[in-house]
Amino acid sequence: MRSQVNRQIVLAARPHGNPKESDFEIVERPVPVPGDGQVLVRNLLVSLDPFNRILMGNANSDQAPIELGETMFGFTVGVVERSDDPAFAVGDHVVGFTGTTGWQDYAVSDGSDLRVVDPDAVPLSAHLGVLGVTGLTAWVGLTEVLDPEPGGTLVVTAAAGAVGSAAAQLGKLRGHRVVGIAGGPEKTRHLLDDLGLDAAADHRAPDFAERLARAVPDGIDTVYENVGAALFPALVPHLNRGARIAVGGVMSQITRTGAFEGPDHLPDLLRAALYKTLTIRGFDVTEFYDRYPRFLAELTPAVVEGKLHHSAHVVEGLEAIPAAFPRMFTGQVAGKMIAEIG
Amino acid sequence: MRSQVNRQIVLAARPHGNPKESDFEIVERPVPVPGDGQVLVRNLLVSLDPFNRILMGNANSDQAPIELGETMFGFTVGVVERSDDPAFAVGDHVVGFTGTTGWQDYAVSDGSDLRVVDPDAVPLSAHLGVLGVTGLTAWVGLTEVLDPEPGGTLVVTAAAGAVGSAAAQLGKLRGHRVVGIAGGPEKTRHLLDDLGLDAAADHRAPDFAERLARAVPDGIDTVYENVGAALFPALVPHLNRGARIAVGGVMSQITRTGAFEGPDHLPDLLRAALYKTLTIRGFDVTEFYDRYPRFLAELTPAVVEGKLHHSAHVVEGLEAIPAAFPRMFTGQVAGKMIAEIG
Secondary structure: OOOOEEEEEEEOOOOOOOOOHHHEEEEEEEOOOOOOOOEEEEEEEEEEOHHHHHHOOOOOOOOOOOOOOOEOOOOEEEEEEEEOOOOOOOOOEEEEOOOOOOOEOEEEEOOOOEEEEOOOOOOHHHHOOOOOHHHHHHHHHHHHHHOOOOOOEEEEEOOOEHHHHHHHHHHHHOOOEEEEEEOOHHHHHHHHHOOOOOEEEEOOOOOHHHHHHHHOOOOEEEEEEOOOOOOHHHHHHHEEEEEEEEEOOOHHHOOOOOOEOOOEOHHHHHHHHHHOOOEEEEOOHHHHHHHHHHHHHHHHHHHHOOOOOOOEEEEEOHHHHHHHHHHHHHOOOOEEEEEEOO | OOOOEEEEEEEOOOOOOOOOHHHEEEEEEEOOOOOOOOEEEEEEEEEEOHHHHHHOOOOOOOOOOOOOOOEOOOOEEEEEEEEOOOOOOOOOEEEEOOOOOOOEOEEEEOOOOEEEEOOOOOOHHHHOOOOOHHHHHHHHHHHHHHOOOOOOEEEEEOOOEHHHHHHHHHHHHOOOEEEEEEOOHHHHHHHHHOOOOOEEEEOOOOOHHHHHHHHOOOOEEEEEEOOOOOOHHHHHHHEEEEEEEEEOOOHHHOOOOOOEOOOEOHHHHHHHHHHOOOEEEEOOHHHHHHHHHHHHHHHHHHHHOOOOOOOEEEEEOHHHHHHHHHHHHHOOOOEEEEEEOO
């Protein structure tokens, strides 16, 4: 049923630590009217991402938050309902790829933040996951930052997460031995059975160090790091000479601030960097948006041919988002989180 | 007076922590006789370097130590006394640039570890300092690892040390704003007055954080890191987006092992790496020995023209080395340490 109003999820309170349902409010506003040259999009799918927590404020990040009362930013897939722009026809399916189309039923756009997609080529949800910024982040980290030679051992942390699972599978497609790290036996089973990784290690297991050692008998050549703490020091002794580490996320740090308990592992990393000639590089996917066409050209066939597992954790209805989003930060959700709202 | 025997400094005991005089023994052996195609070199100068401590064992390094009773490795400058190799004439001055000529009066060589130098071009000691592996390490870190654009702010840690002072001055020659960090007012005065750096900060001062902040008003674009602990976290908040860090040494860690007291600064570094898109890279100068000709071509004129300060802390006599070397690890020595033995 099409809403006769535009429901918007706005920021009601800035969370401390994990977000909670009451940090959001759903407001109803008139469906916006597009102006000259503009497009009215009705959103069908909304992407829920870790960066949404950062935009709520009080996060451990340099990124400026949105204002209280402002509609939450977010990537979307929608359908064009009205158009005064020849590039978009009524009925076209469009991806809102900059986040401006947001967590709401309707968005008005000048077209610069929309890309038309074929709804029959791949499931629409894939445009928010493996073919969206999630997938681009994985692809950039692997191809532009790590650029590993095929055959080496790639370790992906938070490998059951949205970006992690894309990075891990991309590593497999490119011929690497891929070892995924995730929390809990259900997630590690998913890494082996559904994603087809070569090995997996449960970082919550008491014998994680031994499991990791067994999983990387030839050491580690590249690391795609999504977590940003805790388990990272366990990887360092296994890094091979010349190993490269891409830091694509610090998921564990988004909802926390303050000092981290010792011992201090930084000196160990600097020593390893020297004696193993490591390269550690953080990257920001927004600096790589010009790679989108190349990324889509490589990944779309893989998705069409079913070579990339891209299940999503689907939330039903825009009204369910405020309660669902906080679960992303308590380890209860594996893979990409998407809300079906239209 | 020329020794009629070959005095060798051999490893007598493996130190724990800082080395001490009794870890060495001076033995007297016959002057070696060169074989077919070989050269006999009488050493004049011996280089004392942090890596000598690593070679003694029980160091916080992957590098294999030498055997007990073995002569200490070390770079040297010597003079050819006998030669059966047409590339070397009696009286030629030669640099032993691989360390095999060692801490001893005489060495026999097949020539592969020797390079003839002009004794009138620059002081012989410069071949162990700014024009030796010390200088090459600085040059590689600056040009091959950091490659900063002129005009940015370069911070050098342990800037009064042998490698640090070369890196800092090279930064100045290349047009960067160079800030040196060192321990104590005497060393920071040296950085400003003798090396001509733009600013200096004493990391032993109780208000180091404020001094550092004043020294880098435009943030930090590149770091040449020689220390490997302690003061590094203080730099992180000042790093600019896209900053690059070369890890060329971990001087503070060579003589210690075991865990470092908290808080844990590794998560902070990973978060900064992500949000500031940092690159942190360790390097091993031995992988860059093929750059020697390019390095010498650039640096030799600067040394000849007096543009590079290259004072050395000179130890008189081979017999003085065992007592002098340990002082390198107690912060009492600034700059390059060299023994005059012939």
